[in-house]
Amino acid sequence: MKKEIDPVLQMRHITKTFGSVTANRDVDLSVYPGEIHALLGENGAGKSTLMNILTGIYRPDGGEIWYKGQKRDIHSPKDAVALGIGMVHQHFRLIPTLTVAENVYLYSGKKSFFLNRDKMEKEIRECSEQYNLQVAPEAYVWQLSVGEQQRVEIIKLLNQGAEVLILDEPSAVLTPQEAQSMFDTLRKMADSGKAVIVISHKMNEVMKNADRITVLKNGRVEDTMPASEADVERLTRGIVGVRTLPEHDKEQPSPEEPAQAGQQPSPEEPAQAGQQPSPEEPAQAGQQISPEEPAQGAQQTSTAMEEEKKHMCGEEIFFMEGVSAQNDRGLPALKKISLSVRAGEIFGIAGVAGNGQRELSEVIAGLRPVTEGRVLLAGKDLSKATVKQHILEGIAFIPEDRLQTGLVPELTFTENIILKSYETDRYSRRGILQKQNMRSDAEEYAGRFDIRHGGLDLPVGLMSGGNQQKLLFAREVSGDPRLITATYPVRGLDIGAAESIRGILREQSRKGAAVIFISEELEEIFAMCDRVGVLCDGELMGIRTIGETDFQEIGRMMSGEREETK
Amino acid sequence: MIRNLRFRKRTSVSISRRILTPIIFVLLAFVFCGFLLAAVGSDPFAVYARMMKTVCSYSGLTRSIEAGIPLMLTGLAVSFGYRMNLNNIGADGQYALGSLFCIGFALYGPVMPAPLKILCMFLVSMLGGALAALIAAFPKAKWGVNETILTMMLNYIFLYVMDFLMYGPWKERNQMVAQTRAIREKYWLPDLGDSGINSVLLIVIAIAILLYFFHTRTTWGYEMEVIRQSPRAAQYAGMSVAKATLLVLCASGAIAGLAGFAQVAGIIHRVQANLPNGAGYTGIVIAFLAGLNPIVVLLVGFLFGALQISAVAVQLIGVPSQVAAMIQGTIMLFVVAGEFFNRYELVGRKK
Numbered sequence: 001m002k003k004e005i006d007p008v009l010q011m012r013h014i015t016k017t018f019g020s021v022t023a024n025r026d027v028d029l030s031v032y033p034g035e036i037h038a039l040l041g042e043n044g045a046g047k048s049t050l051m052n053i054l055t056g057i058y059r060p061d062g063g064e065i066w067y068k069g070q071k072r073d074i075h076s077p078k079d080a081v082a083l084g085i086g087m088v089h090q091h092f093r094l095i096p097t098l099t100v101a102e103n104v105y106l107y108s109g110k111k112s113f114f115l116n117r118d119k120m121e122k123e124i125r126e127c128s129e130q131y132n133l134q135v136a137p138e139a140y141v142w143q144l145s146v147g148e149q150q151r152v153e154i155i156k157l158l159n160q161g162a163e164v165l166i167l168d169e170p171s172a173v174l175t176p177q178e179a180q181s182m183f184d185t186l187r188k189m190a191d192s193g194k195a196v197i198v199i200s201h202k203m204n205e206v207m208k209n210a211d212r213i214t215v216l217k218n219g220r221v222e223d224t225m226p227a228s229e230a231d232v233e234r235l236t237r238g239i240v241g242v243r244t245l246p247e248h249d250k251e252q253p254s255p256e257e258p259a260q261a262g263q264q265p266s267p268e269e270p271a272q273a274g275q276q277p278s279p280e281e282p283a284q285a286g287q288q289i290s291p292e293e294p295a296q297g298a299q300q301t302s303t304a305m306e307e308e309k310k311h312m313c314g315e316e317i318f319f320m321e322g323v324s325a326q327n328d329r330g331l332p333a334l335k336k337i338s339l340s341v342r343a344g345e346i347f348g349i350a351g352v353a354g355n356g357q358r359e360l361s362e363v364i365a366g367l368r369p370v371t372e373g374r375v376l377l378a379g380k381d382l383s384k385a386t387v388k389q390h391i392l393e394g395i396a397f398i399p400e401d402r403l404q405t406g407l408v409p410e411l412t413f414t415e416n417i418i419l420k421s422y423e424t425d426r427y428s429r430r431g432i433l434q435k436q437n438m439r440s441d442a443e444e445y446a447g448r449f450d451i452r453h454g455g456l457d458l459p460v461g462l463m464s465g466g467n468q469q470k471l472l473f474a475r476e477v478s479g480d481p482r483l484i485t486a487t488y489p490v491r492g493l494d495i496g497a498a499e500s501i502r503g504i505l506r507e508q509s510r511k512g513a514a515v516i517f518i519s520e521e522l523e524e525i526f527a528m529c530d531r532v533g534v535l536c537d538g539e540l541m542g543i544r545t546i547g548e549t550d551f552q553e554i555g556r557m558m559s560g561e562r563e564e565t566k
Numbered sequence: 567m568i569r570n571l572r573f574r575k576r577t578s579v580s581i582s583r584r585i586l587t588p589i590i591f592v593l594l595a596f597v598f599c600g601f602l603l604a605a606v607g608s609d610p611f612a613v614y615a616r617m618m619k620t621v622c623s624y625s626g627l628t629r630s631i632e633a634g635i636p637l638m639l640t641g642l643a644v645s646f647g648y649r650m651n652l653n654n655i656g657a658d659g660q661y662a663l664g665s666l667f668c669i670g671f672a673l674y675g676p677v678m679p680a681p682l683k684i685l686c687m688f689l690v691s692m693l694g695g696a697l698a699a700l701i702a703a704f705p706k707a708k709w710g711v712n713e714t715i716l717t718m719m720l721n722y723i724f725l726y727v728m729d730f731l732m733y734g735p736w737k738e739r740n741q742m743v744a745q746t747r748a749i750r751e752k753y754w755l756p757d758l759g760d761s762g763i764n765s766v767l768l769i770v771i772a773i774a775i776l777l778y779f780f781h782t783r784t785t786w787g788y789e790m791e792v793i794r795q796s797p798r799a800a801q802y803a804g805m806s807v808a809k810a811t812l813l814v815l816c817a818s819g820a821i822a823g824l825a826g827f828a829q830v831a832g833i834i835h836r837v838q839a840n841l842p843n844g845a846g847y848t849g850i851v852i853a854f855l856a857g858l859n860p861i862v863v864l865l866v867g868f869l870f871g872a873l874q875i876s877a878v879a880v881q882l883i884g885v886p887s888q889v890a891a892m893i894q895g896t897i898m899l900f901v902v903a904g905e906f907f908n909r910y911e912l913v914g915r916k917k
Contacts, residue, residue, distance in 0.1 A: 367801065388804035397802070405802045410795040419792065419803045428785045435783075 006069060008033045008195050009054075009085070009164055014063035016049055023049040025219045027063070031164065036186055036196045038210035038227070040203065042239055042353070042520055046219040047199045051166050055087045056080040081107075086157035087166040092149050096142035100124065100135055100152050108159050127155050131188050132181075146329070147178040154185070165189065166197045171205055172354055183209040201352050203235045203559045215239055236555035314343030318483050318514050322373035323383075325363050333359040335538045336373065341483070341514040346505065348529035348546075349518040351558050353488075356538040357518050358400055361487045364516065365397035366390035377483060391420050396481035396513075398472060398489050402465075406472045409461030413453050414442040416460050417475050445474040450500065466497025473504050477513075484508055485516045490524070502528060522551055536560045573910040584908060588855065591904030595897040602892065608885050616883055617876035626875065628762040632833055634871025636661065636825040636842070638770050640849025641867050642777060643695075643822035645858040649781060650790045650814045656702060656717025657822035658846025659724035660695035664823025666728060667694030668830045669736070669837040672749040680752045687753070688769075688827050695823015696816040698724055703815035707808040713815060721846065732839035744839035755832045766832030770864070773821065777860040790814060822846065844891075851898045870894065 007030040016024040024046045031037050039047045052058045054065065056074040065072050067083055074080050080087075094103050101120040121137040128135055133151045141149060150170060157165050167186070171179035186196050186209070200206050206213055207230050214224040215238030223238040318341040327333035334356050341347045349357060362368035363375065370383040377393055385393075399405040407416050418427045418438055426441075427434050442456045451470045453463055460468055469489065476484065486505060490498035505528065509515050519525050525532050526546055534541040534557035541557040600610035620626045640657040647654035654660075668691035675686070702716035731737075732744040739747075755765050781787040793800040793807055800807055829841060848870055856862035877890030 365802070386804065387801065391804050399802060401798075404796055405798045408792050408796045408799045411791065415788065415791075418788070419799065422785050422788055422803075431784050431786065433783055433785055433788060 005032055005034070007031055007066075008068060010066040011050070011054065012064045012066065014050065014053060014060050014065075016046075016053060016058060016060050022219050024053070024060070027216070027219070027221055029214060029221070031195045031197060033163070033193050033195050034190050035211040036183075036190050036198060036209060038206040038213045039197060039199045039216060040201060040206055040213055040235060040239060041216035041222075042201060045216040045239075047216055048168060049219075050216070051087060051168065051197065051199060054080065054164075055085060055166065081160050081162075084161055084163035085166070086160055086162035086164070088150065088153040088157065088168065088170065090168045090172065092153055094141045094149055094152060097140065099138055099140050100144070100155075101137040103141055103152060104137075104156050104159050107156050123159065124155055127158055130192075131158070131185050133185055147174055147182070150174070150182065151185075158189075162194070164195045164197065166199070168199045169201070170198060171200065171202065179205070201239075201354070203232055203239075203352075207231075207235070232556055232559045232561070233552060236551065236558075314345060314512060314514070316340045317343045317378050318516075319376040320364075320373065321376070323363060323370055323375060324372035325359050325368050325370055327359055333538050334363065337540050338373075339533055339540060339543060341516060343482070343512045343514050344509050345531065346509050346515040346517050346529045348525035348532035349516060349535055350522060350525050350532050350554055351520070351535035353520055355535045357487065357535060359538075360535065361397065361399065361485050361516075361518060364483070364485045365395060365399075367397075394479065394482035396476035396479075396484040398469075398476060398484070398486040400487040402469055402472050403461065407460050407468060410459050412458060413446070413451075413456045413460055413463075413471065414438045416471060417442050417445060417478075419475065421479070441478075445471065445478070449474040449504070464497075466493045466500075469493060469497065469501055470504075473501060477504060477508050480511065481508070481513055483514045483516070485518070487518045488520065489517070490519075522554055525554075526551075534558055573912060579908050587904045587908050588901050591900040592897050594904075595893065595900040598900070599889075599893050599896050602896075603885070603889070608883075612883065613880050613885055613889070616880050617873075620876040620879040621872045625762070626872070629875045630868060630872035631763055631767060632871070633874045634868040635764075635767060635770055635828050635833065636845045637848050637852060637870050638774070638864050638867030639825040639828060640822050640842075640845045641852030641856065641863040642770075642774060642849075642860055643818045643820075643825075644846075644849045645853035645856060645860065645863055646777060646821060647815060647818040648853055648858050650794045650810065652706075652811065652815055652818070653714040654699065654717050654815060654818045654822075655714055655850065656699065656720050656819070656846065657825075657849045658842045658844065659717070659721035660698040660819040660822035661825040661842040661846055662721075662724040662728045663698040663826075664691040664695040664820075665826025665829055665837045665841055666731060667691050667823070668826045669746050669749070672753055672830060673736075673746065683753050684755065684831055687831055688824070691823045691827035691830070692820035693823070694826065696820040698823070699815045699819025700812075703812050703819075706815065707812040717815075725840065725842070728837070728841070729839050732837065736837075738836075746836045746838075748836045749830060753831065754835055764832040766828045769824075770828065773824070774860040774864050781860070822849070848894065851894060854898065855901050 009029075009031040011027060011029040014024050014027040014029075015022070027046070027050055029037075029039075029050070039050070041047050049058065053060045054074070056076045056079050059075070065074060067085070072079075072083060074083070074085075095106070098106070101117065101124055104124055105115075105120050124135075124137040127133065128137075128151070131154075133155055135144070135148050135151045135155065139148075141152065144152065154165070154167075165186075170182055174182060183205075186198070190196050190211070198206070198210065207227055210227045212224065212226050213230050213235070215222045215235060217239060223234065225234070320337050320339050322336045322338055323334060324332060324336055325334040337356075337360065339347070349360065351357060359368055363370055366382065366385055366387045366389065373383070374381055375383045377395065380393065382390060382393065382395075397406075403409050408419065414435075415438075418433075421427060422433070426437050439456065445451060446453060446456070449470045451463075451467050451474065453460075453467060453471075460471060463471070473489075484505065489505070490501050493501065502524075505515055505517065517525065517529055519528075529546055531543055531545050532549070532554065533543045534554055536558055537560060541560070544553065544557075596614070600614070603610040603613055621630060640661060643657045643660065644654050668687045671690045672683070672687055675683075677683075678686070698720060699717070701720055702711075702713050705711035705716065706713040729744070732746065736746045738745055757763060758765050758767070781790070789800070789805055789810060792803065793805060793810055797807055800810075825842070825845060826837070830837060852863055852866045852870060856866045873893060874890050877887045877893070880889060881887045
C-alpha cells in the first residue's frame, strides 16, 4: 500500500568524501510519509554523514536530493528546516538555563518582539498531548532527565513544522522503558503522516519498531528491505559483510606480515606448547579434534590443532567474577560479567558498539569502579586497586580513544613514551627526568616497531593515526605486560598499520601475555582470537571457542538471543 | 575578493615571529594609547618622552626593578597555575596574606638570629600565600568548584583583613598613614653593593630559574604538563589530578605570598594598607604576555614596573597616573589580539 504513495524524500546517488576517506558512495534512499525508516550500520558506515547532508551540515560531492517531487539544494541547516527536515542529534542542542518553552520558541521561527509565554506553553502542551510527549513547558532544561530532553528536541522539530524527522541513535541514551515509549511516540508521528528516519545500530530495536530498514556498510547501501522481511541473519550479513569463514591465521604466518613471521619461525611453537602439558588439557583438546568435525576439512582440523596448542600453553591468569559497573550516567553498563583468560590466549569481545565494551575495558584497566564482583589477576584482587596499581601489576590498556586518552597529542614522541613509567628509575632520578634514556628508548621504539615520525621532538598529534597507534602499542607492550586490553585497536587504520598492530598482539600472546581483544569486526575476531565472548546490553551472552562457532551464532548472540549452552 | 580569504591554522610558528609579533603589538598599543591621551588633551609625545626619560635614568632603573619585583612574583604565581589550566585570580589576596604573615612574624614573632629570622619570614609568607590559595584549592580538588571565582572573591576578604589590621591593631602609633611600623634594620635584606638594588631580586631570579627547571626537567613538571594537555590521559596514566590541583594551586599561592616577603624584608620593610595594589591582577597580564615562561615573566614584570613608575612621573605634567593602568590594559588586549596572527594565517580559498 505504501508503494502507491510518492516518497516524500529521495536521495539519489549521494557521494561524499573527506580527504581520502569516502563516507558515502552512490547512496540511494527513499523515505515515504507515514513510515519509520531505520538506517542500520556500524560506526563509520556513513549513516551520520548521510543525515548531515540531508540537514545541510555537509554538502554532497555528488548526487541529488528530491523533496516532495522537486529537486532541492540544501545549503544550510536553515534550508533544511525551511523545507521541513529536522534532526535530533545524539548530543542535544538545548540551552540548559532556559525553560522548555524558551528552548522550543528559540527555534520556532515565529519570533515577535514580545514573548508570549502563555501562548508558547499552550502550544507545547497541545503538541505533547497529541504525540504523548510528556514534558512540562515551564521546566528548566537543566532539571530534565535525558529522556525528557530528547522529548524537548522532538517537540522543537514538530514546532518548526518538520515533516521528516531524523533521530541519531535515539535509544542510546535511554533505558529500555524510555526507549519503548519513545518509539511509541515516533509511531504516532508516522501515523499522522510524517516520515521518521532513525539511525541505529541495534538490530532488534529496528526490526521491532521500523517499517523499512536500509543497511549501510562502508558508505554504500548494502541492503534495503521492509522490516517484515528482515531477520538477524540478513541484517548481520548486511552490517558485517559477506559470510565467509576466514582462515584462523593466529599462528600461521600470513603473507602480509613477512617480517614478524620471519622473526618467529613456526617451529618454535610446538616446543612452547610441549613445555607446559598440563594434565587436564589433553582431554579438552581431544574433544576438539575428535572425528565429529571431519566434514569441515583440512583447514578446520589445523585450526583445531592450533587451538590445542593454545590451550596447553598457559594457565588462567585473569578472572572476572560477577562484575558489574555503571556508565558515566550512573546506569548499569555491565551486568555480572564472569570470564577468565589464559596466559597466551587472545580472548575476543564481540558485540555492537555501545553495549558495555568501553566500560568493560575501563574496569579492567582500573579506570572505572567495580560496583559488584571481583577482578583478579594472578590471584590478586584488583577490584579496589588504583590505576597505578593496575599499571604496576602489568596491565596494558589500549583505549578506544587513542589520541586523547592513550596519548597526549600536544606532547612529543619522547614525552609520550614515558606516560605510564615516568616515575620509574629509568626515567626519573630524584625527580629529574632522564632525557637521554627517554630519547634512546624513543629511538629504539621507533626502530623496532617501524614508527614513522617527523621528529622525536614533534607533537604526536601531527603523526598519522597508524603511527600513533604503533607508538601507543610500543609503549604499552614495553614492560612485557601480563594482560593487554585492546579496544578497537585497528579502527580507522590502513591495512598495513592494522596488520602490524595485529602482529604485535600475536607476538605478545606468544610471549605469554593474556590478551583481551575488543572489536566490532567478526572477521577480525575469528582471525585473531582463541575464544570469544559476546556482549549485549552489558551482559555477557556467552563464550565460544573459535572454530566451534560461526558468524550466525555470534550474530544471534550479539542481537541479544541467549543460546543455551551445548 | 574578500569572500575568498579565510583564516587557516598555522602548523608551525617560527621563533622570530613568536618574538616579533608581541613587540609589534605592544608598539601598536602605545600608538593607540597616544590617541587616547590626545583625546583627553595631553600631548602624547610629551607624555611618552617624559616616561622614557624617567625610566632611562639609573634611579629610574632601580625603581623599575623595585616596582617590578612584586609583579614578577605574582606573574610567576599566576603562570605556575596556568601551567595546569588553573586560573589563580587570587594572587592579590595571597600576596596580602603572605605579607601579613611575614610582618606579623617579623614584628611579633620570637627574637632570633637575623639569618634564621629572615629564613622564617620567607617561609611564613609562603605559608600565608599557600593558605590563602588552599581555601580555593580544596573545594576545587575535591568537588571541582570553579577556582576562578573562589580565588577572585577571596581577594576581597584578605584585603579587608589587611585593612582591619592596618587601620586597627597593627597600625603604627602616632602616624596618620595606615601602615605597620618598620621591622628592625637587622632583619633587612641587604642591597647589592652600592647599586641601590635589593638582594631580594636574586631570590626572585632564582625562583624563576627553579620554576623553569621544574617545568622542563622534573617528573612533577611532566605530570603537570600531561594534566594540562589532557586530563583524561593523566587519569589513564594513573596520575591523581585532584592531588596535583591541590598542590599546584597552593604552590601558586605560596609564590604570590613571597611578594609580601619581598616587600617586608627587601623593599619597604613594613606593610601598608592596600599593599598589593592590584599586583595580582597585573600578574595575570604578565603571565599571559610572557607565554607562561618564568624567565620571560621576569622581563615583562620589569617592563610593567617601569610603566608604573613612569606613570607616576607623568602626573607632574598633569596626566592622571591611571594612564599606567590604561596602557597595561591596552597592551594586554593588543597582544592577545596579536596572538591570533601567531595561530592563524590569512590565505586565499582554494576552490
